[in-house]
Amino acid sequence: MKKCEDVSKQLIAYLDRRANSAERHEVEEHLAACSACHQRAEDFRKLWGVLDEVPLLEPSLSFDARIRARIAEEPRRGWLGWLVPQPRLAFAMALLLALSVWMAKLPREGNVAGTEQQDFEAIKDLGVLENYDVLSKFDALSEVPVEEAAPANQQAQPVAPGTEQQPTTEE
C-alpha cells in the first residue's frame, strides 16, 4: 500500500475525478486503510463546497464600452506599420545597414594600389624635380651638416681594436 505522502499527490486528482483507473484504485485502497487520509479527503470535498459560496462578481456596465474605446484609440497601421510589430525584422535590417557602412569604410587592396598610383602621378608631374637649376641652387642642401657624412666614410675604414669611438654629443 502507498504511503500517505505518495497518495497526497494523487488525492486532488482522485477527488475531482481526473485520476486514471490505476491511480483511483491506489487512492481508494489507501483511504480504506488510513483514517487520517480518509478524513482529509472528506474535508477537501466539504471545503470545495465552501469555496463555491463565494459569489461571482459582475464586471461594471461600462466595461465593454471602456475596452472598445481603448481599442479605438489604438494607432492604425500606416505604410511603415508593417515594421512596427516585427522588431526582429527591424533589428536585422538595422544590423545589416550598420554592417554595410562598416564594411564600406574598410580599406581595400585595390584602394592601396590606387593610392600609390595617385602619389606617383603627383610626383611625376612635379616639374621642379627635373629642373637642374633649382636643384643645384637648392639652399636646403647646404644646410646638411658635414659631420653626418663622416660615419659613412669611417665605415669603409677598418677600426683598430680598443679604439672604438664612444658616441659623443655636441653641446
Added chain:
Amino acid sequence: MEHTQTLQLYGTAGVRYNVEAMTRSDVQLMLDVKAGDEASFNLLLQKYRTPLVNFLFRMVRNTGTAEDLAQEVFLRVYRARKQYSPSAKFTTWLFRIATNLALNSLRDNRYRQMDVSIDAPVEEDAAPLQLPSRELRVDEKMIERDRSEFIRRAIAALPEKQRVAVLLHKYEEMDYGEIAKILECSESALKSLLFRAYETLRVQLAPLVSQSVANQAREGRPS
C-alpha cells in the same frame, strides 16, 4: 447559410452576431480576429470578461484594480492578434497574461499594501481572520457577505503560486496540463502545489466547513 440566425448581444452597442459565430471555438475566433474580424473579438470579450474579472479580483482583492487589469489583458490580446498562432489553448494564453499582470501588480505594490513573495506565505496587513459568528448576526445577507469575505481572505493569504493554482483549478476548472503551462511547472509539481494549498485552506476554513456541515444537518440535507 440557411440556419443562420442573427442575435442582438449588445443592445447598446448595436453589434450583431450570428449563431454560427457563437459556436466557433476560441482558437477559431482568435484567428478571425487576426484576420481583422472585430466582431469575433467582441465575442471573446463577452465570453471571458466575467471569468477574468473574477480571477483577477480573487488575485488582487480590489474590484477597480481587477477591472483595470482585465481591460489590460484584453488590450494585450488585441494588440497581439497579428502574431497569434494556435499553439496552445486560447484560455492558457489568456490566463497566463492575466496571471502575469496580477502578479506584477501585487509585486509592484501599486494596488495593495501587501508583502508578497512567490513562495513565502503572504502576511496579511489587515485584521486577523475572524470567523463570523452566525449567532451574533441578524441580517443573513451580512453573514453571507462575511463568510464570502472570510473565504476570499483565506485564498488571498495563500502564497502566489498556490493561489493561482487554486483559482484556476477550482473556479476556472482548468485541466492540470493547462494550469501547469500557465505556472510554468510540471504537472507533478502542480499536484503537490494544489495539495498544499487545499490543506492550508482546510485548516484556515475549518470553522466554516464544520458550520456548513452543521447547517446542512439542521436543514436535513446530506453533507
